[in-house]
Amino acid sequence: MNALEAHGLGKRYGQQWALRNCSLEIPAGRVVGLVGPNGAGKTTLLQLTVGLLTPSSGTLEVLGEAPGKRRAALARVGFVAQDAPLYPDFTVGETLTIGSRLNERWDQNWAERRLAGLSIPLEKPVGQLSGGQRAQVALALALGKQPELIVLDEPVARLDPLARREFLQSLLESAVEHGLTVILSSHLISDLERTCDFLILLRDSEVRLAGAIDELVERHRLLIGPRGRSTAGAGIGRAIRESHTDKQSTLLVEAAGPIADPAWESHPVDLEELVLAYLGELTEPSPPVSVIHRAEARA
């Protein structure tokens, strides 16, 4: 079963498309990383997923139904919004009480045990917690309702490295424990590489790349070869990014199998290179001054 299925999904504000032509299938049980520059549509996609926004075009099914339409559907999806907003004057215990009153499938024992395990005192006001602890409370609140899918909008952006690691540990442990599907957005590609097995890359309000990370990495290669050499007929697909010096060309390409032309030296890519190439943000080596340089001519 797919946890999420979108066909031609779009969201428009006035004349401006925040997200368009989005077609996606996310299998259940995946840990999905959502990347893209600010303003690319990440938050829009996440808020559509949890039913906080309604589509302007196309269709979206989350766990087999349109999100946010039925109470029972809402109960199956957990959401941690950007910066994990909580009431600062409420204690941790009171925050859990809100969770128990507002959710039908609430597991109070689990939520209390989880916070005790993290040494977060129930009687402390949320406003007096550290950033990492606050994020953990928000996570416990989202998981306490026992969702099948949890959606997190940049959950670790403001956390220090230790708190970030602890947060991801908690999240993934719960994912295993409950067989959850996880969708999280982040700018930290090294975290995503470690924690995710599925990637969605948004740029300019459109999905540019989506799929299982293993497969995405496998079907791209970094090629280094003599400048001006043709890539035709060598098993080399579309170039995502290219840069040239006076003698050498460096290409990041789609390639399904081995490269037939030995003039191209072929290297595997890692997720970070791949993401940067698709975002068009890889720093180019500075070209020799006398040479016309078409590094920026990427499609």
Add this chain to the structure above:
Amino acid sequence: MIEFYLDRSCGLSPYLQLMQQVRQALRVGLAEPGEQLPTVREVVAKLAINPNTVLKAYRGLEYEGLVEARPGLGTFVVESLVAPPPGTYTRLRRGLRRWLDEAQAAGLDDASIVGFVTSTLRDAAEERVA
């Protein structure tokens, strides 16, 4: 019980690193037949890595016949990796020295030799997987 770690700089994908660490533990006797490997949940909770990475490593080890998944119980070591017969290391070292002399004569410095070995190891690992 084996405790896993991840080395970001070694260039091997995480699941291959986990497999290698189990093999190494078997080789040096840190894990023995009958012993249980950490559960997926334990590994995930410790390393903050994707659960499917751990599953993939355990499946790979199962395929190699080193471990066995017992449904509802966990993954257990079934086979130990015996240390190589005496003299093996000496022989390998002699061969490696010859190769090093050759590489140095060809103009490779230490850093390029290490790089060469690392990339060859990685290619070999990828070929084994493919």
